[in-house]
Amino acid sequence: MNMLTIISRKSVLAKIQATEVSEVIKKRFPEIKINFKTKDTSGDIDLTTPLHKMPEMGVFTSDIREELLSDNADIAVHSWKDLPVDLEEGTEVAATIKRADLRDVLIFKNDSLKKKKIEIFTSSPRRQENLSTFLTKAFPFETSSLTFSDIRGNILTRVQKLKDSNADGLVIAKAALDRLLSPKGEISNELDSFKKDLDEFLWMVIPCSQNPCAPGQGALAIEVKSGNKKVIKLLSEINDLDVFKNVEDEREKLKKFGGGCHKKIGVSIE
Secondary structure (H helix, E strand, C coil), rough: CEEEEEECCCCHHHHHHHHHHHEEEEEEEHCCEEEEEEEHHHHHHCCCEEEEEECCCCCCCCCCCHHCCCCCEEEEEEEECCCCCCCCCCEEEEEEECCCCCCEEEEEHHHHHCCCCEEECCHHHHHHHHHHHHHHHHCCCCCCCEEECCCCCCHHHHHHHHHHHHCCCEEEEEHHHHHCCCCCCHHHHHHHHHHHCCCCCEEEECCCCCCEEEEECCCEEEEEEEECHHHHHHHHHCCCCCHHHHHHHHHHHHHHHCCCCCCCCCCCCC
C-alpha cells in the first residue's frame, strides 16, 4: 500500500502519539505516505463531568473507532489505558510500539512547600487511593491534611488550571509529560509557553511499587478495522511483542476485578 491514514484525538499529545507511531512505520516502510486526521471524542467535548462519573466504555476512543468502521481512516492511535478492557466487535488492537515510562509524576508548586493543608488535582480514583497514604510519607515536610480534587482537560489545560488555582499539585502520567517535552518542529512551537510554565514547578516521580499505574499506561494501542488484512500485516512488522504481552496481561488482571478506569486498581508489569 502507498498511503496510510492515521486518526487520533485533536489534543497536542494525541498528535504527538500519532506522529510517534508514524515514524516507526516510516522507518520500516519508507515508501509509505502517511496522512493524519483528528477528531474530538465525547470525552474531549464534555469537560465538566468528572472522569469517574462518565461512562466506562470508550469516552475517548469510540468516536475515533467509528472512523475506522466507516473506512475514513486505516489505523487509530490511542493511549492504551483509554481503551475499554473489552473491545466491541469490528475493530482490534493490531500492534503497539516501544512503551514510554509507566510511572505517574506529581507536579508541585514551590510556594506550597511546608504547607500543612495540601490539595492535589487528579480525576483518578486509583491515584487518590494510593497517594493518600504514600504522599504523606513522601513529602519532605509534615502535613495535617491531604485532599484530592477532580480536574478535566488535556495536560496543557490541567497545568494551566493548577497554575491559576489555589491547589498545590497535579498528578499526571509521566509518559504524557515526556512526550510533550520531546517533539520538534511545528508541534514543539505550540508548547513553548507550556514548557515555561513547567519551569515554575517542582516535581516528584512516583514509584510503581507504591503507586502501580493504570493498565496500559505509557503504551500506545494501534487499532484497525477487523479484516483489514493489508494493514494488519503491515502492523505485524512493527509490533513490539513484549510490550503487547505485558499490556494484555495488565488488562486481564484489571478485567478480573470488573475492569475500567473507575476502579481503584493499578497494575504495572515490567
